[in-house]
Amino acid sequence: MTSSVRVLIVDDDPLVRSALGLMLGGQADVEVVGEAADGRAGVALARDLAPDVVLMDIRMPRLNGLDATQVLRDEPQPPRVIVLTTFDADEHVLGALAAGADGFLLKDTPPAQILDAIRKVASGEPILSPSATRTLIDRVRTESGDGRAAEAERRLAVLTDREREVALAVGGGLSNAEIAASLHLSVPTVKAHVSRLFEKLGTTNRVQIAICVHEAGALDAE
Template identity: 75%
Template sequence: MSTKVLVVDDDPLVRSALRLMLGGQDDLEVVGEAVDGQDGLQRAAELLPDVVLMDIRMPRLNGIEATRILLERPAPPRVIVLTTFDADDHVLEALAVGADGFLLKDTPPGDIVAAIHKVADGDPMLSPSVTRTLIDRVRHDGGDDRSQAAERRLAALTERERDVAMAIGRGLANAEIAASLYLSVPTVKAHVSRVFDKLGVTNRVQIAICVHDAGLVD
């Protein structure tokens, strides 16, 4: 079964390029386009996509607010936020409302396709440069106090949970963590859930920031 994708962007050239790129994939189907966040909410309700590619800066309703509203609906789609610059201040806001992935618009086509597949399978996906920017921005705001606080939080994890947290900090998806730690994917998901609970976080980037703050991942 093909993964259904909705493209939400106010730039017709971007929409056209994404449709052309994704249209050549046998297991992806672009079911529609939307010109802004308000249009995207309506189209998502009509088309029921599996994944939404959501621009951030749009008229009428921006991608942050549209994502927040969309993810409050029953059985929402996965959302990958598209950014023009890896230093976009709104990326942190998108993270806070629950976006599943972040990609730069100039990401290579193959990586965009791979990201859609990962997110559709339940694995959050972030552009490495966006992740690095997020981590750097947060880390530069706390110094030694953040490092010590991160170490105290991670002390609550078991050894295996700590291994999983470090793997998340390196940007690995669940299947990759399972392969590297010789675990099953369901076992990894169980460990990830416990790490979320013990660290008091709501997404994988917050775990990555914590392990980076503690100096466990370069």
């Protein structure tokens, strides 16, 4: 990156804010531009400071993190939002995705992975913690009936062979760089294919692509 990623921390726990601030403050390519103790203050600061990425807690006073995320996603130039929480319950994962979050991490995620997530999300690559992904996929497998599976198969059927390969790789949790290496493509080419997948599958993020792939049982068929 040619410039620092501007980060806003929104969490009602001052110790968490302090720990995140110290961790991020030591990075040459990350700048903490502000902190807020609740969702309403976080929204106001995001409007004033225009951060690239917001680290958003879920359970906060005045305005919870999911509602605050939804408000920010409706802004003309919304920041990227990573929901950072101690709770790994599936309703929180799904709630964060429904609110438009670009990432979901647990607070016990190692610092190096949090930093990596911030950098990836800032560059336009949504992320989920491995445990959150497992939770989500397990729920999809439990709830998907024959009708949803058939619909997912129908949606995948419109893809070209290469687009399907990229979709399966996304469903397998690979990053753009990992997909590029495995399919012998450039990263910009992978990004172009992912953009086409959004259009053809009617999705807005990589997790929704993964859900479609898993509902169709496409990975199981490989």
